[in-house]
Amino acid sequence: MPDAMVAARVSEAASGTTQQVDVAVVGAGFAGLYLLHRLRKAGFTTAVLEEADDVGGTWYWNRYPGARCDIQTIDYSYTFDPELESAWKWSEKYATQPEILRYLGFVADRYDLRPDIRFRTRITAATWDQAVERWLLTTNSGATVSCRYYIMATGCLSSPKPPEIDGVKDFKGEIYFTSRWPREEVKLAGKRVAVIGTGSSGIQAIPLIAEQAAHLTVFQRTPSFAIPAQNGPPPADRVALLKSDRASYRAQARDSLAGVPWPLSTVVSWQLSDAERRERFETAWAAGDLIYILTQLWADQGVDFEGNAVLADLVREKIREIVKNPETAAALTPHDHPFGAKRPCLDTNYYATYNRPNVTLVNLRQEPIKSITASGIKTDKRTADLDVIVFATGFDAMTGAIRAVHPITGRGGKSLSDVWTHGPQTYLGLTVAGFPNLFMITGPGSPSVLSNMAVSIEQHVDWVVDRLIAMREAGFTTIEATETAQAGWAQHMADCSTLTLHRLANTWYTGANVPGKAQGVMPYPGGVGPYRSICNEVVSHNMLGFRLTGPNGAEQCNDGQIVRLQPDVRLVLNMLADMKLPPLECFGAQGARDFLAAFNAARPAGRPVGDVVDGTLTVTGGSLPYRLYRPATPGPHPIVVYFHGGGWVLGDQVSDEPFCRDMCRRSGMIFVSVGYRHAPEHRFPTAAEDGYAATRWIAEHAADLGGKPGPVMVAGWSAGANVAAVTCQLARDRGGPQISGQLLVCPVTDCTFDRPSYNDNATGYFLTRSLMFWFWDLYCSPADRTDPRVSPLRGKLQGLPPAFVTTCEFDPLRDEGVAYAEAMSAAGVPVEQLKARGHFHTSMTMVDVVITGVSGRVQMADALRRFAGLPPAWREGDVGFRPSQVVAPHEIASAAE
Numbered sequence: 001m002p003d004a005m006v007a008a009r010v011s012e013a014a015s016g017t018t019q020q021v022d023v024a025v026v027g028a029g030f031a032g033l034y035l036l037h038r039l040r041k042a043g044f045t046t047a048v049l050e051e052a053d054d055v056g057g058t059w060y061w062n063r064y065p066g067a068r069c070d071i072q073t074i075d076y077s078y079t080f081d082p083e084l085e086s087a088w089k090w091s092e093k094y095a096t097q098p099e100i101l102r103y104l105g106f107v108a109d110r111y112d113l114r115p116d117i118r119f120r121t122r123i124t125a126a127t128w129d130q131a132v133e134r135w136l137l138t139t140n141s142g143a144t145v146s147c148r149y150y151i152m153a154t155g156c157l158s159s160p161k162p163p164e165i166d167g168v169k170d171f172k173g174e175i176y177f178t179s180r181w182p183r184e185e186v187k188l189a190g191k192r193v194a195v196i197g198t199g200s201s202g203i204q205a206i207p208l209i210a211e212q213a214a215h216l217t218v219f220q221r222t223p224s225f226a227i228p229a230q231n232g233p234p235p236a237d238r239v240a241l242l243k244s245d246r247a248s249y250r251a252q253a254r255d256s257l258a259g260v261p262w263p264l265s266t267v268v269s270w271q272l273s274d275a276e277r278r279e280r281f282e283t284a285w286a287a288g289d290l291i292y293i294l295t296q297l298w299a300d301q302g303v304d305f306e307g308n309a310v311l312a313d314l315v316r317e318k319i320r321e322i323v324k325n326p327e328t329a330a331a332l333t334p335h336d337h338p339f340g341a342k343r344p345c346l347d348t349n350y351y352a353t354y355n356r357p358n359v360t361l362v363n364l365r366q367e368p369i370k371s372i373t374a375s376g377i378k379t380d381k382r383t384a385d386l387d388v389i390v391f392a393t394g395f396d397a398m399t400g401a402i403r404a405v406h407p408i409t410g411r412g413g414k415s416l417s418d419v420w421t422h423g424p425q426t427y428l429g430l431t432v433a434g435f436p437n438l439f440m441i442t443g444p445g446s447p448s449v450l451s452n453m454a455v456s457i458e459q460h461v462d463w464v465v466d467r468l469i470a471m472r473e474a475g476f477t478t479i480e481a482t483e484t485a486q487a488g489w490a491q492h493m494a495d496c497s498t499l500t501l502h503r504l505a506n507t508w509y510t511g512a513n514v515p516g517k518a519q520g521v522m523p524y525p526g527g528v529g530p531y532r533s534i535c536n537e538v539v540s541h542n543m544l545g546f547r548l549t550g551p552n553g554a555e556q557c558n559d560g561q562i563v564r565l566q567p568d569v570r571l572v573l574n575m576l577a578d579m580k581l582p583p584l585e586c587f588g589a590q591g592a593r594d595f596l597a598a599f600n601a602a603r604p605a606g607r608p609v610g611d612v613v614d615g616t617l618t619v620t621g622g623s624l625p626y627r628l629y630r631p632a633t634p635g636p637h638p639i640v641v642y643f644h645g646g647g648w649v650l651g652d653q654v655s656d657e658p659f660c661r662d663m664c665r666r667s668g669m670i671f672v673s674v675g676y677r678h679a680p681e682h683r684f685p686t687a688a689e690d691g692y693a694a695t696r697w698i699a700e701h702a703a704d705l706g707g708k709p710g711p712v713m714v715a716g717w718s719a720g721a722n723v724a725a726v727t728c729q730l731a732r733d734r735g736g737p738q739i740s741g742q743l744l745v746c747p748v749t750d751c752t753f754d755r756p757s758y759n760d761n762a763t764g765y766f767l768t769r770s771l772m773f774w775f776w777d778l779y780c781s782p783a784d785r786t787d788p789r790v791s792p793l794r795g796k797l798q799g800l801p802p803a804f805v806t807t808c809e810f811d812p813l814r815d816e817g818v819a820y821a822e823a824m825s826a827a828g829v830p831v832e833q834l835k836a837r838g839h840f841h842t843s844m845t846m847v848d849v850v851i852t853g854v855s856g857r858v859q860m861a862d863a864l865r866r867f868a869g870l871p872p873a874w875r876e877g878d879v880g881f882r883p884s885q886v887v888a889p890h891e892i893a894s895a896a897e
């Protein structure tokens with residue numbers, strides 16, 4: 001339908017009447033404009049309601065000196081129309097506010113959007129009328145709008161945070177807010193100016209204000225990290241890349257983590273030398289690109305405390321280099337959050353500005369503001385006489401503009417404010433259970449401020465409008481998220497937050513900047529690409545988590561939770577699925593071993609430990625290789641005898657190297673990984689007997705190995721955990737060696753294959769049921785399978801050493817692991833269990849990839865220390881991973897539960 005015809009169908013509101021439309025959109029920024037364009041094209045009568053008197057949103061309101069975007073402008077643009085892209089040329093790498101505002105005006109004109117936008121109209125309340133299945137919106141003028149669908153495009157950063165200081169109204173000078181900067185020129189020349197706040201807006205404004213003012217006093221409560229923008233024309237290499245294949249450049253951005261097409265970095269900090277890290281850092285510093293420095297230096301900087309600290313220290317060094325006064329430099333240097341956990345700022349001469357004689361920094365941590373008086377600002381230590389105060393105090397982010405429409409009354413008279421008392425709850429960040437036909441663009445729970453928002457906005461708008469079209473075609477008139485889906489999304493959000501370092505900072509991402517606001521990571525930290533694929537999965541799973549209804553009792557509800565895997569597990573499984581590998585069992589035993597060796601060779605070995613020693617130990621009938629990992633701490637250390645995974649067929653003493661190194665570091669113990677013999681060359685009971693004999697040899701040679709003489713512990717993963725479990729039974733029955741504890745990770749414990757986990761997780765989770773059948777066939781004839789030396793669940797369980805048993809939800813072996821733990825416990829063995837939710841068979845051992853396994857590894861290391869009679873180890877980087885209490889025996893100890 002032509003746009004003009006659609007526009008003609010909108011019944012313009014006469015004063016006092018209710019405007020009737022299919023869709024009401026609130027907000028005429030990036031999101032509202034694109035919504036209007038798409039909705040009109042799709043034939044929906046649409047009204048956009050906007051408080052301001054023109055389009056632009058963020059870029060209408062934030063006119064302060066220095067206001068610019070901090071994502072390169074060629075990326076921070078609409079991409080839905082290639083002709084629009086060709087019709088507009090950005091003049092700078094990071095465009096100024098006036099240029100972005102001109103662009104949005106250009107877009108509004110190009111698609112003739114203004115006729116359907118009611119400016120100077122603020123929505124004050126919204127009520128769902130179940131009888132007619134429509135929303136009634138109330139405006140500040142008293143006029144009302146009735147709509148089937150209500151879409152809040154009200155912005156994440158559009159509700160300014162009021163100053164929290166007494167006396168503002170007593171001040172006789174001029175007061176400005178960066179977020180509501182006047183259109184008229186503000187003259188600061190020759191004046192004594194204060195800026196309160198050093199977030200993004202303050203950092204952009206301060207250098208320019210300092211150039212004009214007679215004196216500038218900056219009041220800083222919390223320093224932010226800032227990197228130089230190195231602004232100029234759009235970088236030739238990025239422009240060339242875009243022009244060489246615009247479609248694929250944009251597609252890469254949509255699938256990326258942050259909405260900018262940089263590749264996924266795989267190298268981790270500890271694989272690089274100091275010099276290499278510094279070189280990468282200097283390149284990033286010179287590049288002047290937030291997304292580059294946040295994603296391209298080393299992969300662990302956003303998820304690992306230590307990897308992050310390396311980068312944060314390099315930035316701190318730069319601050320010290322630039323700022324001449326050491327006291328000022330120290331005050332400007334952030335120490336309270338990891339780099340990137342709070343949005344770093346992009347600056348132009350910010351730090352150097354503090355070298356100017358007309359600039360003073362006041363550290364409010366040392367001298368809090370007491371009051372604002374008629375003539376200036378008083379702190380504990382000084383009085384600053386002022387002509388102008390500029391508040392750069394930020395926003396009530398993510399939820400402020402949504403909650404400012406009050407009340408929003410949903411089904412059954414529920415108020416959104418009540419539902420969100422303890423923090424925002426949404427499904428996909430787009431919808432809320434109990435509020436039918438209400439959508440939020442970039443709402444809490446969507447990638448929003450952790451992304452290039454132009455990309456996120458386009459994705460949201462397309463998804464929402466496509467759903468409305470699909471509903472119309474299917475004859476549905478309402479859509480509402482289910483409670484199950486919403487709770488599942490909250491869980492997934494929490495899982496993603498565990499993965500990143502955002503949880504370690506009190507920021508506006510978590511609501512910490514607004515007194516009394518509920519705390520929690522609000523933007524979706526799982527990445528733009530994964531988020532997009534989840535939204536698409538919702539659709540391909542028949543609108544999973546939504547109830548749709550229509551006339552004559554039409555109803556569809558596919559209730560459920562869209563993501564049950566841990567976020568990094570989901571990524572790994574998707575990558576493996578994309579590789580379309582043939583089943584491992586097709587290669588034959590030697591082929592599978594070669595494949596595994598090649599696969600492992602491409603992975604980093606793991607973090608450094610004190611010492612790695614290869615050796616040979618003697619068993620009946622030959623010798624076995626081993627690799628010993630010694631902690632960097634002074635010994636002698638307790639010894640853990642470790643058995644690798646691989647179905648008794650694959651792997652060797654080095655194949656679980658990253659896991660052994662990680663556990664050696666976390667537990668502070670020597671790990672001796674044993675190269676026991678494999679099937680089909682050495683069938684049952686060779687692996688079991690090798691395991692026992694190796695343990696005996698290691699216990700006898702503990703002192704020679706640099707370990708603590710006395711009892712040893714055993715540990716293993718998968719078939720290696722089977723060997724470890726069997727070793728404990730044999731040691732008990734054969735008079736030693738003494739074993740003080742057993743750590744069994746996803747153990748094989750029984751030859752029964754009809755437990756639910758074998759069926760539920762038969763395929764799709766890397767270890768398949770058919771691969772397990774193949775392993776069993778190669779190792780053990782059916783007649784031998786009930787022997788406790790391969791099915792320890794069938795053995796005598798009394799008198800075994802204390803055990804810690806880890807099982808993973810999406811693992812065929814899950815139920816037999818649980819059964820073994822429960823059976824040992826019933827036999828009087830002290831047992832702790834970790835049931836790792838959302839994990840798969842290899843989660844715990846893919847140390848470098850499955851970061852959400854850290855929680856489990858911390859608990860396993862602590863369990864080993866308890867077996868050895870040692871207190872838990874504490875590392876700063878484990879903050880947030882460590883369960884608050886030491887788990888009691890017999891209790892399920894998953895942090896994820």
Ligand SMILES: Cc1cc2nc3c(=O)[nH]c(=O)nc-3n(C[C@H](O)[C@H](O)[C@H](O)COP(=O)(O)OP(=O)(O)OC[C@H]3O[C@@H](n4cnc5c(N)ncnc54)[C@H](O)[C@@H]3O)c2cc1C
Nearest residue numbers: 027029030031051057058069070071122123154155158453
């Ligand atoms: C200074 C600054 C710089 C930024 N730089 C970047 C950047 O470089 N990259 C990036 O990705 N993001 C950036 N952002 C985030 C920016 O907000 C988004 O990129 C984007 O502009 C948001 O568009 P939007 O349409 O969703 O919301 P907004 O642009 O905020 O528009 C929302 C509109 O809704 C209106 N509104 C709200 N409530 C009501 C109501 N009740 N009734 C009527 N109207 C209402 C507001 O007046 C506003 O015009 C920046 C934000 C700021 C403040």
